[in-house]
Amino acid sequence: MNYQYNIGCSLSNLKGIREFVRNSLKDQHVPEIEMSAIVLALDEMCSNLMIHAHHCNPDHMLELHIHIPVQGKFIFEIVDNGSVFNINEFHEPDLDNLVHQKRKGGLGIRLVKAIMDNVEYLKRDEKNVCRLTKIIK
Amino acid sequence: MVHIKRLQEGGADIISVIGEIDASSSIELDLAIAKSVGEGFKQILVDCSALEYISSAGLGVFMSYIEELKDKNIPMVLFGMKEKVANTFSILGLAELLHITTTKPEAKKLADELSV
Numbered sequence: 520m521n522y523q524y525n526i527g528c529s530l531s532n533l534k535g536i537r538e539f540v541r542n543s544l545k546d547q548h549v550p551e552i553e554m555s556a557i558v559l560a561l562d563e564m565c566s567n568l569m570i571h572a573h574h575c576n577p578d579h580m581l582e583l584h585i586h587i588p589v590q591g592k593f594i595f596e597i598v599d600n601g602s603v604f605n606i607n608e609f610h611e612p613d614l615d616n617l618v619h620q621k622r623k624g625g626l627g628i629r630l631v632k633a634i635m636d637n638v639e640y641l642k643r644d645e646k647n648v649c650r651l652t653k654i655i656k
Numbered sequence: 657m658v659h660i661k662r663l664q665e666g667g668a669d670i671i672s673v674i675g676e677i678d679a680s681s682s683i684e685l686d687l688a689i690a691k692s693v694g695e696g697f698k699q700i701l702v703d704c705s706a707l708e709y710i711s712s713a714g715l716g717v718f719m720s721y722i723e724e725l726k727d728k729n730i731p732m733v734l735f736g737m738k739e740k741v742a743n744t745f746s747i748l749g750l751a752e753l754l755h756i757t758t759t760k761p762e763a764k765k766l767a768d769e770l771s772v
Binding site for chain 2: 530531533534537551552555556558559562563566569570614617618619621622623624625626627629630633634
């Protein structure tokens with residue numbers, strides 16, 4: 520089963536993204552803790568893109584695709600035309616530094632990497648695709 | 657969407673966070689804590705029992721106050737978190753950096769101990 524959701528780059532749309540992810544997975548017997556973590560990871564990736572690649576311009580669109588597997592391996596793709604921000608190349612600061620510098624950012628990427636099994640970037644039809652994979656046994 | 661209520665009890669400012677905190681609403685939490693500090697409260701207790709969701713934007717707000725509150729000797733204790741919310745804190749290891757308890761009396765007791 521595949522699901523798709525198109526949304527403008529406004530932070531007020533994050534709630535809709537969370538609902539879309541939750542609704543798409545609701546019949547998949549995903550444990551609640553895992554479900555909440557997946558919803559969080561998608562919120563983090565989309566808000567990152569909205570802020571850093573699209574400067575919260577609501578006319579810029581993101582496409583969110585969810586591929587529900589026959590068993591186990593869930594694939595989430597965020598497709599856009601913005602500049603690529605590859606979180607695999609970003610070295611997140613350690614927590615002590617964040618506290619010391621009173622910084623509010625830098626935690627989202629850490630969350631995504633902790634929650635997802637794989638994060639990769641590819642090009643498809645001239646668009647950027649950020650593909651997140653989560654294996655649920 | 658988040659609603660934030662503040663009430664004062666036994667010298668502590670109790671900030672109740674109701675709903676969801678994400679990148680669009682974390683500013684509300686930031687303003688509430690800033691007000692509490694600005695008004696000179698000596699203890700801040702954050703009631704998370706009606707907090708349904710928090711993303712890194714909200715976690716970042718709590719993190720950003722750790723140093724300032726330590727410098728000003730104002731203990732901030734979070735309490736009443738649902739398991740799914742607590743899990744977000746523990747994924748990042750923030751449970752070690754912040755003061756978190758299960759109930760309000762425990763939060764008050766810990767704040768009293770930290771105030772000494």
